[in-house]
Amino acid sequence: MKQAPILITGAAQRIGLYCAKALHQQGHQVVISYRRYRPLIDELQNSGIDCIQADFATAQGVQTFIEQVLGRYSELRAIIHNASDWHADNDSDPDGVFDAMMAIHAKAPFLINQALSPRLCAEKADIIHMTDFVAQTGSAKHMAYAASKAALENLTLSFARKLAPGIKVNAIAPALICFNEWDDIAYRQKTLQKSLLGIEPGEQEVLKTIDWLLSSDYVTGRVIPLDGGRHLNLP
Numbered sequence: 001m002k003q004a005p006i007l008i009t010g011a012a013q014r015i016g017l018y019c020a021k022a023l024h025q026q027g028h029q030v031v032i033s034y035r036r037y038r039p040l041i042d043e044l045q046n047s048g049i050d051c052i053q054a055d056f057a058t059a060q061g062v063q064t065f066i067e068q069v070l071g072r073y074s075e076l077r078a079i080i081h082n083a084s085d086w087h088a089d090n091d092s093d094p095d096g097v098f099d100a101m102m103a104i105h106a107k108a109p110f111l112i113n114q115a116l117s118p119r120l121c122a123e124k125a126d127i128i129h130m131t132d133f134v135a136q137t138g139s140a141k142h143m144a145y146a147a148s149k150a151a152l153e154n155l156t157l158s159f160a161r162k163l164a165p166g167i168k169v170n171a172i173a174p175a176l177i178c179f180n181e182w183d184d185i186a187y188r189q190k191t192l193q194k195s196l197l198g199i200e201p202g203e204q205e206v207l208k209t210i211d212w213l214l215s216s217d218y219v220t221g222r223v224i225p226l227d228g229g230r231h232l233n234l235p
């Protein structure tokens with residue numbers, strides 16, 4: 001009998017896509033959300049990964065997504081909140097950036113967890129929030145983003161309390177995992193120097209942590225840092 005699916009939001013590229021394909025390769029049933037259609041979506045759908053279009057910028061968009069999932073799946077093995085927009089603060093639209101960051105990183109996971117947690121497998125289930133190293137340090141140029149990721153870290157603690165013992169709730173807080181193709185050499189070199197280990201680890205570092213959390217019987221309410229020792233790279 002097919003095991004209940006793992007739901008990963010924002011998984012049509014980069015970390016989410018890597019993890020969705022790997023978990024599917026491991027034998028899990030996988031459902032993803034995507035915001036912008038691309039031909040890859042058809043490839044994923046044909047490979048057996050169910051793809052649901054969703055924009056979490058508005059409560060209505062989140063609700064539409066929730067209804068889609070409820071209508072298709074009676075049970076879920078895990079929910080991985082990966083969808084994210086990495087917006088710098090914008091002096092010309094401070095209000096808009098703040099609202100957008102809170103909507104995608106805090107309000108959407110909150111509403112989705114509230115609506116879908118009753119569908120999580122009673123005997124063993126997980127919620128994983130993708131946060132960020134800067135949730136604990138702040139960021140001079142991404143204040144709204146960092147604050148929204150800090151809110152998601154706090155939601156990790158609250159949902160861990162609320163959903164125990166059947167559902168574990170944890171966060172993964174990366175620093176650099178993978179650059180964007182537009183990142184120039186100067187930015188890359190500066191960023192690599194921020195951690196003790198000085199590498200771009202790649203998406204598999206997140207997958208290894210997801211696999212570990214899914215297999216754990218005793219970790220909940222925790223934020224797992226993936227930062228190459230950046231917290232010790234002090235001036």
Ligand SMILES: NC(=O)C1=CN([C@@H]2O[C@H](COP(=O)(O)OP(=O)(O)OC[C@H]3O[C@@H](n4cnc5c(N)ncnc54)[C@H](OP(=O)(O)O)[C@@H]3O)[C@@H](O)[C@H]2O)C=CC1
Pocket residue numbers: 009010011012013014015016034035036037054055056057081082083084085086104130131132133173174175176177178179
């Ligand atoms: N990459 C890194 O080095 C780091 C990543 N992280 C965190 O890890 C996670 C994955 O990172 P990464 O792979 O780089 O993520 P991306 O920046 O590639 O974004 C992931 C997806 O989020 C989706 N998304 C953005 N806005 C919305 C929205 N309003 N509604 C629905 N979906 C939306 C996008 O969908 P679409 O493309 O379909 O529009 C996108 O594919 C994120 O939570 C990120 O904050 C943290 C620290 C470092």
Ligand SMILES: Nc1nc2c(c(=O)[nH]1)N=C([C@H](O)[C@@H](O)CO)CN2
Pocket residue numbers: 083084085086132174175176177178179180191
């Ligand atoms: N949604 C995203 N969040 C973040 C990204 C990204 O590409 N998309 N990238 C980073 C950086 O890698 C940062 O950790 C190091 O400069 C942070 N968040």
